[in-house]
Amino acid sequence: MDYSSEDEKLIDEAYQDLLSSCTKICKSEEDWNFIKRAYFLAKEAHQGVRRRSGEPYFLHPIAVAKIVIEEIGLGVKSVVASLLHDVVEDTDYTVEDIERIFGPKIASMVDGLTKMSGVFNADTSEQAEYFRKVLLTLSNDVRVILIKIADRLHNMRTLQYMPRDKQIKITGETIYLFAPLAYRLGLFPIKSELEDLCMKYRFPDEYAEISRKIRETEPERSEFINRFCAPIKETLDKNNIQYEISGRVKSIYSIWSKMQRKQIPFEEIYDLFAVRIVFKSLPFPSEKTQCWQIYSSITDIYAPKPDRLRDWISMPKANGYEALHSTVMGPDGVWVEVQIRTQRMEDIAERGFAAHWKYKHATLSQNDDAFDSWLKKIRDALNSPNENAVEFLDNFKLSLYTSEITVFTPKGEQRTLPFGATALDFAYDIHTNIGNRAIGAKINHKIEPITKQINSGDQIEIITANNAKPKTEWLDIVTTTKAKQAITSFLKRERQNNIERGIALFEQQLSKFDIQLSGRVLRKVLPAYGCNNKDELYSKIGAGIISLDNLDKILKSSSKSKILKFWRLWRDTASDDIGDDDAESVAPSKEVPDIDEFVIAGCCNPLPGDSVVGFKDTATGKIIVHKSNCNELNRLAAQFGKNIIKDQIKWSQHKAVSYLSTIELRGIDRMGLLLDISHIVSEDFSINIREVCIRSHDGIFEGSISVYVQDADSLNALMDKFRHVKGIDTAKRSMENKDD
Numbered sequence: 001m002d003y004s005s006e007d008e009k010l011i012d013e014a015y016q017d018l019l020s021s022c023t024k025i026c027k028s029e030e031d032w033n034f035i036k037r038a039y040f041l042a043k044e045a046h047q048g049v050r051r052r053s054g055e056p057y058f059l060h061p062i063a064v065a066k067i068v069i070e071e072i073g074l075g076v077k078s079v080v081a082s083l084l085h086d087v088v089e090d091t092d093y094t095v096e097d098i099e100r101i102f103g104p105k106i107a108s109m110v111d112g113l114t115k116m117s118g119v120f121n122a123d124t125s126e127q128a129e130y131f132r133k134v135l136l137t138l139s140n141d142v143r144v145i146l147i148k149i150a151d152r153l154h155n156m157r158t159l160q161y162m163p164r165d166k167q168i169k170i171t172g173e174t175i176y177l178f179a180p181l182a183y184r185l186g187l188f189p190i191k192s193e194l195e196d197l198c199m200k201y202r203f204p205d206e207y208a209e210i211s212r213k214i215r216e217t218e219p220e221r222s223e224f225i226n227r228f229c230a231p232i233k234e235t236l237d238k239n240n241i242q243y244e245i246s247g248r249v250k251s252i253y254s255i256w257s258k259m260q261r262k263q264i265p266f267e268e269i270y271d272l273f274a275v276r277i278v279f280k281s282l283p284f285p286s287e288k289t290q291c292w293q294i295y296s297s298i299t300d301i302y303a304p305k306p307d308r309l310r311d312w313i314s315m316p317k318a319n320g321y322e323a324l325h326s327t328v329m330g331p332d333g334v335w336v337e338v339q340i341r342t343q344r345m346e347d348i349a350e351r352g353f354a355a356h357w358k359y360k361h362a363t364l365s366q367n368d369d370a371f372d373s374w375l376k377k378i379r380d381a382l383n384s385p386n387e388n389a390v391e392f393l394d395n396f397k398l399s400l401y402t403s404e405i406t407v408f409t410p411k412g413e414q415r416t417l418p419f420g421a422t423a424l425d426f427a428y429d430i431h432t433n434i435g436n437r438a439i440g441a442k443i444n445h446k447i448e449p450i451t452k453q454i455n456s457g458d459q460i461e462i463i464t465a466n467n468a469k470p471k472t473e474w475l476d477i478v479t480t481t482k483a484k485q486a487i488t489s490f491l492k493r494e495r496q497n498n499i500e501r502g503i504a505l506f507e508q509q510l511s512k513f514d515i516q517l518s519g520r521v522l523r524k525v526l527p528a529y530g531c532n533n534k535d536e537l538y539s540k541i542g543a544g545i546i547s548l549d550n551l552d553k554i555l556k557s558s559s560k561s562k563i564l565k566f567w568r569l570w571r572d573t574a575s576d577d578i579g580d581d582d583a584e585s586v587a588p589s590k591e592v593p594d595i596d597e598f599v600i601a602g603c604c605n606p607l608p609g610d611s612v613v614g615f616k617d618t619a620t621g622k623i624i625v626h627k628s629n630c631n632e633l634n635r636l637a638a639q640f641g642k643n644i645i646k647d648q649i650k651w652s653q654h655k656a657v658s659y660l661s662t663i664e665l666r667g668i669d670r671m672g673l674l675l676d677i678s679h680i681v682s683e684d685f686s687i688n689i690r691e692v693c694i695r696s697h698d699g700i701f702e703g704s705i706s707v708y709v710q711d712a713d714s715l716n717a718l719m720d721k722f723r724h725v726k727g728i729d730t731a732k733r734s735m736e737n738k739d740d
């Protein structure tokens with residue numbers, strides 16, 4: 001199928017537009033021919049293929065190439081690789097073909113841009129493996145990941161054509177990995193746009209609401225900004241400085257995050273905008289001095305807030321960001337953040353890594369080291385053999401959003417660690433064996449615990465003991481990837497030993513009662529010891545955390561019944577399915593699901609009415625229901641995107657019939673008993689309490705609880721739970737039911 005004349009027109013327009021951008025980067029006839037060759041090959045290769053929007057597919061690579069020039073600032077090779085980025089994956093061309101035509105450099109870039117295909121280890125997630133591959137390219141050629149980000153940005157900009165499950169998968173990946181990665185690589189505007197687009201698809205109402213409020217408050221805000229800037233402009237003009245000054249509103253996503261974090265309405269966000277001054281620096285004095293001179297003239301006008309001064313020039317952020325930030329008292333008693341930076345710093349803030357390289361030869365920035373050492377850490381982690389892809393990704397994620405501190409060893413050697421690092425992180429940074437045996441630290445010659453957070457400039461000596469070893473709690477103490485990995489792998493080894501010991505002990509104990517280890521036995525024992533799986537049980541037995549003294553009682557007790565859900569979840573299979581061209585997707589199931597199909601996610605505990613997303617648990621086959629904004633869901637979506645349920649999961653109308661019943665309780669009173677009782681009732685949202693009445697006299701406790709339940713099974717299950725509470729002697733159904 002050929003391109004129609006309408007297609008040809010669209011493609012040609014996009015191409016002409018791309019060529020006009022290329023004038024910035026093409027230096028020779030050779031450069032132009034290189035790009036044209038890529039254009040014609042890709043156009044021919046994608047012929048007849050369309051995007052979901054109905055547009056010719058080829059418009060996508062052209063758009064990516066355009067982003068790569070205009071928004072990231074890369075050069076000719078990157079444009080060629082962008083045009084070819086989907087050719088190997090989607091058409092008959094191979095990497096070898098590309099190499100023959102464009103040479104080995106372009107071929108390896110295109111290879112890096114080609115998604116994973118082929119055989120996967122069944123235990124690991126394809127998605128995580130895919131990310132791992134993406135990140136591997138990062139250590140070879142940073143441009144590949146920058147093109148990958150451009151690709152993602154264009155896909156996000158055209159996300160409205162995707163069905164809902166794909167939207168969730170793609171936004172999940174974006175918020176989990178691509179936005180942080182863009183930030184880490186210094187692409188601040190792209191990071192913000194990716195976040196905003198994610199929010200637009202996941203929380204359309206909130207997104208619309210905040211954008212409306214920003215629009216509505218605009219006239220008032222620009223009046224204020226003008227008033228604020230007027231005297232600043234006057235002094236800068238007087239000093240013959242060439243500059244631009246403007247007020248910039250925060251991104252919708254960051255406003256929304258702040259509203260959530262602080263639990264405040266839009267109207268109470270005081271730092272909705274910042275004023276930015278970008279100036280042309282003179283050859284002399286240093287850029288830093290010139291920034292401080294401007295700072296000085298501004299604080300002659302407005303009083304600064306002393307604790308809000310941020311000098312990102314003396315100590316640039318890990319992603320290369322440099323600027324001077326200060327908050328000053330503006331007119332009407334309003335604090336205003338002012339950002340001061342040179343044009344060079346602005347380029348780096350907008351274009352990140354690419355701009356950073358451009359200036360690398362011009363200035364001797366100390367930041368090259370920080371970036372190079374970050375890349376080295378990623379390379380090391382990728383080469384770490386005892387780590388699976390999912391763990392790698394979790395750890396890698398940690399290294400994305402960090403600002404850094406510099407500390408010293410006893411000998412004065414410098415070490416860079418993320419902000420928030422503890423003495424224990426430092427210990428692991430020196431050596432795994434030092435970390436594993438750390439018991440304390442001398443920070444600036446003073447004895448401190450290993451949990452102590454360290455600060456820039458600290459000098460640290462680690463105290464070790466030969467019999468010390470890592471504990472699970474240590475995982476909460478450390479923040480660095482290296483320390484987490486070392487502790488996890490130590491604990492894994494130890495756990496494996498404990499499991500083996502636990503199995504032996506358990507079987508030995510069972511044999512005393514002449515019982516064989518079986519699934520039935522485990523189903524009884526696991527909940528009784530509060531374990532989620534048998535490995536947890538064995539390792540706790542092996543470590544001596546669980547004693548098997550009461551095993552016989554547990555084996556004799558009857559298993560508890562399950563409380564039925566009051567609200568029902570169901571799958572809306574009629575949702576926006578507009579056909580799917582991916583081979584991996586399966587047609588939505590039409591059968592009526594039973595209520596046991598769903599499990600409420602423990603991480604976010606959605607309640608009836610919450611917007612929810614279903615995620616298939618491959619182990620049990622059940623659908624775990626998460627809140628739409630659950631962080632854990634984002635993580636899962638990024639790693640196991642295929643398991644997102646295509647259908648919308650909805651709560652049914654609150655129609656189930658419920659009956660009022662009263663339970664009478666009696667027992668020995670103790671501290672915390674009431675709390676335990678109410679905990680049991682509130683734990684399960686299928687129970688509604690109508691009335692609680694508790695009396696206590698002479699150490700005896702008597703009470704009645706009136707609840708709405710769906711049926712007798714639920715009531716029995718509830719009473720069964722009460723009977724297991726320490727102190728409660730009897731729990732029975734009252735005969736005299738109160739009228740509603």
Ligand code: MN
Binds near residue numbers: 060085086151
């Ligand atoms: Mn693409």
